[in-house]
Amino acid sequence: MSKVLVIAEHLDGKLNAATAKTVSAAQALSPESIDVAVLAADPAAVAAEASQIAGVTKVLTVANAANDHALAQVLAPQVAKLAAGYSHVFGPSTTFGKDLMPCVAALLGVNQVSDLMTMEGPYTFKRPIYAGNAIITVEAPADQTVVATVRTASWPEADKGGNAPVEAVSVEATLPGHTRFVGLAAGKSDRPDLQSAKRVVSGGRGVGSLENFAIIYALADKLGAAVGASRAAVDAGYCPNEMQVGQTGKIIAPELYVAVGISGAIQHLTGIKDAGTIVAINKDAEAPIFEVADIGLVGDLFKLLPELEAAL
Structure with missing residues (x-):
């Protein structure tokens, strides 16, 4: 049976809707379990949100001051360690996921599958190519961890109403010293977020x-x-x-x-x-x-x- 680890995307203590969509994609595999990993300096608030997503078995929290900002090079070694025992590691196909998941795949020595839009089986997926003009079927090796990004536009948000337990875990991973957070330049708006707006x-x-x-x-x-x-x-x-x-x-x-x-x-x-x-x-x-x-x-x-x- 498949065991899926979903990497939560969050910002300023709030869970991004892309995470619930990634859980929805994981549910299509009918796996044995779906765990959500929250990596942050203080993951409590985000973990509480993630635990309410229907279908989530358990929420794993990794508290580390280095996780205060979502840097792929810092998060990837920790995610690679968390991936042990899981058949699939999913992230949303957002800027966050596109940045992080290739690094995770490289550390695990596997190829990444991008933009999953339908699940044909535990190791067979469909994804768009040629700007969406064609759909290709991709088969991943069954003897290695599947690291993939989920095309969030193709999946609905998983329902709320869950009550998954939250478990704090310790990850022994060597974090890089050559990558560090300098600053964030982002536009401010009172309007809804473009990526998740209805x-x-x-x-x-x-x-x-x-x-x-x-x-x-x-x-x-x-x-x-x-x-x-x-x-x-x-x-x-x-x-x-x-x-x-x-x-x-x-x-x-x-x-x-x-x-x-x-x-x-x-x-x-x-x-x-x-x-x-x-x-x-x-x-x-x-x-x-x-x-x-x-x-x-x-x-x-x-x-x-x-x-x-x-x-x-």
């Missing part, structure tokens, strides 16, 4: 300027939504790159995605293909975005958005 409004090249992007923020605020952007808008300097949605940005799966002034390049569509409802607003009726949109509105966004906002 509603997202994104603007593209058609918005026209940094100043015009205010109309996108206004609609998002009315909807209680996060704000995203196409790569064209980011490259044009309308907004910072942490807002980019798409193949080279964030892959998201909100319940509602509103694309404003976005033509719909394949790289952008890759990032939103799992959204529940896609609404497109564009003055070009031939824009590719309309081919994937559930609801399309052709017209001038500077006229339509104020009307929509007023109606809301």
Whole structure:
């Protein structure tokens, strides 16, 4: 039987929703157990959240001052030690997971499997390639630990209501001295996190300027939504790159995605293909975005958005 270790992603004492989605993927294996590992300087609050995820067997906490900041080179040796006895080690396919899990795989001497979207068996998985235009079946060796990232856009959050025991563990791992935390540069926003938001409004090249992007923020605020952007808008300097949605940005799966002034390049569509409802607003009726949109509105966004906002 499979035994799965899920590495929790957290920030400022709060568990990231990607962890519950990773647990959901682990449940698809019907494993013997699913344990969640929380590595932090003070893991108590995060562990309490993780213990409430349905399907979790046990929460393992590793308290170490060095874990105060999520550095892959610091966390990986500890995760590699924790992996002993587990058949699978999963992390979310977020910036955190993409940074950490390859390091864990290298320390264990195995190949990493990326972006798991379906489980065909304990060692057989499907994942997207070619910007999501094709799906490939990957088979991992059954005689070694499977280290993988889970495509969070393909999995729902596991339910709450669990009551897993929390166990503090000690890990004897040599931590590197060549990597250390210097500082964190991050944008501050009162809006929902783009990666986990249920509603997202994104603007593209058609918005026209940094100043015009205010109309996108206004609609998002009315909807209680996060704000995203196409790569064209980011490259044009309308907004910072942490807002980019798409193949080279964030892959998201909100319940509602509103694309404003976005033509719909394949790289952008890759990032939103799992959204529940896609609404497109564009003055070009031939824009590719309309081919994937559930609801399309052709017209001038500077006229339509104020009307929509007023109606809301």
